[in-house]
Structure formats: structure tokens, C-alpha cells
Amino acid sequence: MKKRFRHVLLEELKAYSDKIICDGLGSIIFSKIKDESAPNVMICAHMDEVGFMVRSIDKLGMIHLITIGGVKPLAQFVQKVRITTKEGKKIPAVINATYNNGKAENIYADIGAYTEEDVYNLGINVGDMVTYTTSFEEFTLPDRLVGKAFDDRIGCFVMGEVLKELRKENLNCNIHFAATSSEEVGIRGAKTSTQLINPDIVFVIDVACAKNEL
Structure with missing residues (x-):
């Protein structure tokens, strides 16, 4: 990006x-x-920008992540993201984590896969970058914007x-x-x-x- x-x-x-x-x-x-x-x-x-990187892929097709930069803890729960493969292919996903004493742990991305083969067949591999997909938008109040x-x-x-x-x-x-x-x-x-x-x-x-x- x-x-x-x-x-x-x-x-x-x-x-x-x-x-x-x-x-x-x-x-x-x-x-x-x-x-x-x-x-x-x-x-x-x-x-x-802050984001994530693919750390590992398990047998159930869950994609485990590490944070890159100062990602806020609450921004690691149920957020839409995009995985970009080394070939430039962009795969939509949702991230989530477990919550422990105010911290996010075991962060993972879900693309709807059932097996690790499903993930690899899409070209996703360890080291791929993961970024938020928040769209640019103007709020109703003047001079208020939201975006990634x-x-x-x-x-x-x-x-x-x-x-x-x-x-x-x-x-x-x-x-x-x-x-x-x-x-x-x-x-x-x-x-x-x-x-x-x-x-x-x-x-x-x-x-x-x-x-x-x-």
C-alpha cells in the first residue's frame, strides 16, 4: 500500500x-x-499505516496474524480487512481475536476457508500484508471525515x-x-x-x- x-x-x-x-x-x-x-x-x-502480517495458517483455514505498528486493541476485533498476496491479489477477510485483561491476543483472519489448502490455493502465504478496508466518507457534521x-x-x-x-x-x-x-x-x-x-x-x-x- x-x-x-x-x-x-x-x-x-x-x-x-x-x-x-x-x-x-x-x-x-x-x-x-x-x-x-x-x-x-x-x-x-x-x-x-498500521496493519497486520500473516504469521501462520492452521489446518482449519484460519490465518493467524501479528500486528505491524501501534494497532489499538479494540481495532483488532471483528473488523473488515484485505489480505494482499505477493502477486497483488486482494482477498477480503474479517479479523478477530481473544480478549484478555484489556489486550487482544491470538489475532486471526477468517476468509471463510475450511482447510489450509483453501487458503494456499488463493495465493495467501506467510508474510502477506493485511490492511483495513475502511472507505472514505464524509460525516453529516461539517468538516468531519472517516477513512483508513x-x-x-x-x-x-x-x-x-x-x-x-x-x-x-x-x-x-x-x-x-x-x-x-x-x-x-x-x-x-x-x-x-x-x-x-x-x-x-x-x-x-x-x-x-x-x-x-x-
């Missing part, structure tokens, strides 16, 4: 950038250059809009817009992007949980 989103960013923002770099972890940096000796300003937001991966693709959107607004500005600095990878598993992409840019100042755009979140 991150690769697809990175391609969308590239197509949307390449016309507004003087220089584009992709690093080894999959982050992409759009730069507006004043002068190589000018101060470097970095604005960053992460592209990756707003953490932090909404930040990437904001960053892109800033790049567009600054396209004709004569700035006294180089400004670098970094859409980073691997935030959910240890802010790895931000670290490598920072090494590439060597910024004098950094602005990070991210989301936060509501104070009344369960």
Missing part, C-alpha cells in the same frame, strides 16, 4: 519540485532548492499542499518535503531522510488520538 501511495505522491508533486530523491527504506523527498549553501528546512509526514490510514496520509496531503503554495515563493532556504516510511515500526524512515537532508530545522506533521478514545 505504501508503494501505491508513494506513486500517487510522485505523480501529484513532481511538477512542483526541483529535486526528488527516494532512499533505501522507501521514503521520498521533494525539494525546492534555493542554493546549496542555504539553510535546509525539512517538513515530514509518514506514509506507512489518516495516520499519517492526511499529514502527507497537508505537506503536499504546502509545497504547492510555496512553488512561486522566493525563499531564502532550501525546503525539503519528506514523505517517510517505517514510522509505525520505529521512525526508521525519518532517521534516514534526516541523514540525507541534514536539516537546520524540522517540522513534523502527524495526527494524535482523541482524548476520549477507547
